[in-house]
Amino acid sequence: MKRETSRRYYLEHLAVLLVVAGLCIVLLHTGAWMSLSRYFYDNMLKLLPxxxxxxxxxxxxxxxxxxxxxxxxxxxxxxxxxxxxxxxxxxxxxxxxxxxxxxxxxxxxxxxxxxxxxxxxxxxxxxxxxxxxxxxxxxxxxxxxxxxxxxxxxxxxxxxxxxxxxxxxxxxxxxxxxxxxxxxxxxxxxxxxxxxxxxxxxxxxxxxxxxxxxxxxxxxxxxxxxxxxxxxxxxxxxxxxxxxxxxxxxxxxxxxxxxxxxxxxxxxxxxxxxxxxxxxxxxxxxxxxxxxxRLLRPLPTPWVWGLSLALALIAPTVLPFVAPRWSIPVVGGAVLGVLLFSYTMLYWRQLWFPVGPAMIGALMAYPLWTWRRLEYSIGYMRAALERQSLHDDLNQRLVQQARLDDFLVWLEQVMPVTAWRIRPAVPGVPNRLARSEGGAAVPERSWQGTRGRHYSMIHDHQRYELSLVWNEGAPTPAQEQWVRAMIARSDALPDHADNHYDVVESHIERMAAQEVQQQALTRFFEASLEQLRDGIAIADACGCLLFLNTQAQEWLGLTQRRVAQLSLLDIGRELVLSEDFNWRAILCDALSSGRAQLECRSRGGLDLYVDVLRIRAGQHPGEVLIVTLKDISEVKNAIRARGEMMDFLSHDLRSPMVSLLALAEQSRKAPLEPGQFLEQTEYYARRSLNFAEQFLQLARAESVQQEDFVLLDMLPVVESAIEQVNAQAVQRQIRVEFEYDLAEEVWVNGNHELLERGMVNLLTNAVKYSGAGRDVSVKLYCAGQRVHCRVQDHGVGIEPDFLQHLFKAYSRARSAGGARTRGAGLGLRFVKVVAERHGGEVQVSSVLGEGSVFTLSLPRTALS
Structure with missing residues (x-):
């Protein structure tokens, strides 16, 4: 009994030393209580020469x-x-x-x-x-x-x-x-x-x-x-x-x-x-x-850590060897020693040693050592164990050993394994397993070949070796990791729970087991909620947020650090609701009926489906509200795109076809001259082909990836676009002026064909909407880290209220020139998509009756 008491005494002494050391390390690592160190430093300055x-x-x-x-x-x-x-x-x-x-x-x-x-x-x-x-x-x-x-x-x-x-x-x-x-x-x-x-x-x-x-x-x-x-x-x-x-x-x-x-x-x-x-x-x-x-230098970090630990551990090391009446003087002497050491280093060596962690560690030694003597801790631990064991069914399932039969069924039916066998790790020990091998019959050399793998496992307090022959080649790292997880789940280590020498250690062991179960449960639910693709927010009965997973934080623009300071009402401020909905009314409806649902948008522009559910979560935390956020942006975009496409197909693409049928019907009743008939037929056919071509070009631009981009010079891109539009310009008696500086490096990462088509669209619009005899100017230049292509015309201009809709698909300005400039409204949308895919932008300014200026801006790539 004396030996056990002595052992407990030294274990408690060691525990206090470790706690003080750990506290000191935490203070050193986090910089906590640095204000204490600064206070003594500021006062020591008055004592320096x-x-x-x-x-x-x-x-x-x-x-x-x-x-x-x-x-x-x-x-x-x-x-x-x-x-x-x-x-x-x-x-x-x-x-x-x-x-x-x-x-x-x-x-x-x-x-x-x-x-x-x-x-x-x-x-x-x-x-x-x-x-x-x-x-x-x-x-x-x-x-x-x-x-x-x-x-x-x-x-x-x-x-x-x-x-x-x-x-x-x-x-x-x-x-x-x-x-x-x-x-x-x-x-x-x-x-x-x-x-x-x-x-x-x-x-x-x-x-x-x-x-x-x-x-x-x-x-x-x-x-x-x-x-x-x-x-x-x-x-x-x-x-x-x-x-x-x-x-x-x-x-x-x-x-x-x-x-x-x-x-x-x-x-x-x-x-x-x-x-x-x-x-x-x-x-x-x-x-x-x-x-x-006389400038002072902070002591190097390794020295600070080492000296802080050494000085902090002086008091807890000495306390067990002195009478209780000397405990406070010992701690006070240790604190004064830390201050004297710091001032000596500051005065003689111009080195600053922060005293906070060492002083706090020395001061904490006395209450820690005294706390270990308090008997009421035993009763508290017993009560805590009783409370934790009331509802630990799921906890036990999370940490309990998996059956060997379940292990083998999963191994045979799910894992890509040709054959398996389990043998005792120690030769000569009898194999007590009901099943020790399975799968197809394989040659002995297969167990040692490239497909063979061997793992150590424990079952029924006995160590075994699990050997596997994989189907094809060596297993992947993920497969290896999963096999080890299966073994860890089915392993059972020897139980020494009853081998305790006093009641304190027994309660500690039970507390450790409960802690393992609780940690397993917490990690289980946290990992499950964090991996969901939906955003999850959980609030208590007072609306205070208890949990917010990563997806919800990202969508709502919040951080985990702020969760404890937010309520469920704050989430409503991050949502953009329609006039028919009110966030407080939604929450009130969920409290009354148990559930409320709505569609809204986040401030970041995402379309969200919000589901507020009220549930009972036991005595603590009691009633809670679970808010589920689902991203329906793709669905909404698909619906909008489908509507726009149907409008395009039903009107712009269908219109030339109807005109062709009308032309054919008119030709039956009153035959037209062959030249006139062919000219109108060609006009409507080319118009339909132009609509389809623009539609396909836009789809290609939207699907292009940056991995397909190459380093290219914008000068030949713009020159090629001008050559393609020049004939149209000459026909309308319009001169295209091109201004550039050969000394400037206008290199970008991009797709030559898409950029050329985008410039062609800008130039075509400039020529189309300019009056005869007026010039179109093109300027290629660099500004900062951007390459700019500016196209300026002197045409009809664009209404100010239409500028914000100019780059949307299937939209055209009312001042675009009348029937002679009819189109699908996809040209400028194509330019905007190309600019965004290249990390750039397209800007426009216009004055009615004076013309418009379009500027395509792209990130510049420096030549190494």
Whole structure:
């Protein structure tokens, strides 16, 4: 009994150690409780040595400067005057923390004056910023204009890193878009101050990211109370000669904004006492710490993990060996030791060790160790087991062993196996199975050939070897995986459930079995619901969402993270209902009658069939509503396409046939001249053929795949289309003008025939709807990463209210030219389908009586 008690004691000790270690790992991995680490870090900064700032002066653009000189931005001549004044006062270096990214096109002489002043001084430094591009899609580097950049002695980035609490504690010494080209502005200044010293923080071009910011050498700034000791001089004092020469001469001058709403003000660890810190002062603080090698560096991650685990496990390791009255002092000493270790590393090695995970682990050791002594846990586990065992029929079926007979029936009738046999894995052990082989008779060598496979399985506490001969060749990986799943389902391991030395372990074993069953049930239902092609949403009696499968999230534009914050009413906001339906009324109907159904659309444009069903799900969660979403977009599109096609067949395609029959009937009554009869017959036949040809071309365009595309030049595509339409244009006395630039690369990935036919359709319409003697202009050019083909006519134009329907099938504008331009309305629809299949678009602008402009835009492909 003593041995069992001792064993339990050490097992509990080990369990506490593992829990503390696991908690520490979770905190390290998730970054939780980082606020605690930051709190102690911010307070430790006050105890660090103060940097030297005697030779640093900050010239501020403050509120009086703005009131005196005028609103921002100032004329560049003011900045030029400031630089000259600082130069005359003997400034050693000037850092202009101002953005001069664009030239002054109104007053270019001001730019010239600033450039001259910078060149005259020779030690002026300018910042580089990283900002979002157009639309916020890409990042770009905002650099000083080339004239200022050439005059500057150096440039560097001034971007900082905000922690999760919105406080600036550090920055990267190297940064850039695609490569870390730019040093920090303070680093560029330091390199200029001491060019003979070894370069700090060299850029490493380990990789390149086209649109992302690449940053290296993260360092933390040791903000200190002495930051208030910077000499501060107003711009007005410098410009008007009121600044003392001792404040500027042989000093490094940082020029920047401090006025409210003008400059960038940043929260720092000392913001609570000093308020927000201007960016220019932050840069000065970085430079002061950098040149004295006092920038702080986070401890490498492997060291943080290792030291955190070691320090966190000190308290739970010592607690079992001390008296209970010493437990709290031991934990308190461990916490103080973590803080002392972190401060020592910060003071002597300029390394920051986050104390949060280690402190939390040490603090949690005491309640964890005490909790293991609480007797009421046994009663709680017993009650929990009783509650879980009330309805565990399905749970047991999910985890219970499959019968060997079922295993063999499935193996013979479903799996593509020629023969099978089961033999004991240990030679000499009798085979106690009723059936040990089956299938067709095969030679002995087949069991060891390419079709033979062998698997280990357990049945009735005995290990066997299952041998299979597959029908044809080696089995596929999926078939192998399924056989192993069958074996895992039918395996039965020895049961040691009764071999426990105390009641606690017995309850733990029962709890583990129930947990396995519950997990199996949860995984079973989650996997089943996730694999459904329909969207499923389950809500409780109060309308709160309990479950939303992936399909429903995608269709409704929701994320799993937001499910706990949404209700069933929120789903209605993502659905577009007709005027006859109201989402609240639908839910009320489902609660009253047990079921409600409707058809609607999602905000993403999908046609959905919604089925709301009310069911009873036991005591917990009780009554629930199950919302099933079915995508019926294909059915709706098919119905719409069928209606449009029937209209086309019944009218446009049928009309020429009726005309031919009428012509034949008229010829019987009053025979026409042969030439006239053949001309009209040919006209109606060609019209029918044209309708059918356009219909087939549209169907081909809709079925084309990008796998069929090749790299092609748009210039010969457009030239070929112009040649095909030229005869028609000459007949109507219309000249087609083609404008292009041979130096531009107008290459795209596409289908030559479809693109050519699309251009022919645009050109044909332009010629058809233009008056005689008027020109049609075609322009092929590049703009950004797009290739544009613009066709402009000077014809009748298009009604403004019809532009939105122009590219729909079987639709034509009323101003399209009358009977002489009759058609099926498929030409422009074909152009739009071709453009979309190629990842592009077609745009149109038109003015009645003046003409129309169609522009086909396609993604440009660069030649490697």
């Amino acid at each position: 103060e940097p030297t700032v005697a030779d640093i002066t900050i010239v501020t653009i403050d509120e009086p400067s703005l009131q005196e000189i005028g609103r921002w931005p100032w004329d560049r001549s003011v900045h030029a005057q400031l630089v000259r004044a600082l130069d005359d006062l003997g400034a050693r270096a000037i850092v202009l923390d101002l953005i001069f990214s664009e030239p002054d096109r109104v007053r270019p002489e001001s730019d010239a004056a600033l450039v001259a002043a910078m060149a005259r001084h020779g030690s002026v430094f300018l910042p580089v910023h990283v900002s979002e591009g157009d639309g916020g899609a890409n990042l770009k580097e905002v650099m000083p204009h080339s004239s200022f950049a050439r005059a500057a002695a150096g440039m560097g980035h001034v971007d900082v890193e905000l922690d999760e609490d919105g406080v600036v504690r550090g920055l990267y010494m190297r940064s850039g878009v695609g490569q870390p080209w730019w040093p920090h502005l303070s680093l560029a200044l330091l390199d200029h101050e001491d060019p003979r010293a070894l370069p700090l923080y060299p850029a490493r071009q380990a990789y390149a990211a086209r649109s992302g910011v690449v940053r290296q050498y993260y360092r933390m700034v040791p903000f200190s109370q002495k930051g208030e000791g910077f000499r501060r001089v107003s711009v007005l004092d410098v410009l008007y000669g009121r600044a003392a020469a001792s404040d500027i001469k042989d000093k490094i001058v940082f020029v920047g904004a401090s006025a409210q709403g003008l400059g960038d003000v940043l929260p720092t660890p000392l913001s609570g006492r000093r308020g927000l810190l201007p960016g220019v002062e932050l840069n000065a603080s970085v430079f002061a710490a950098l040149r004295e090698h």
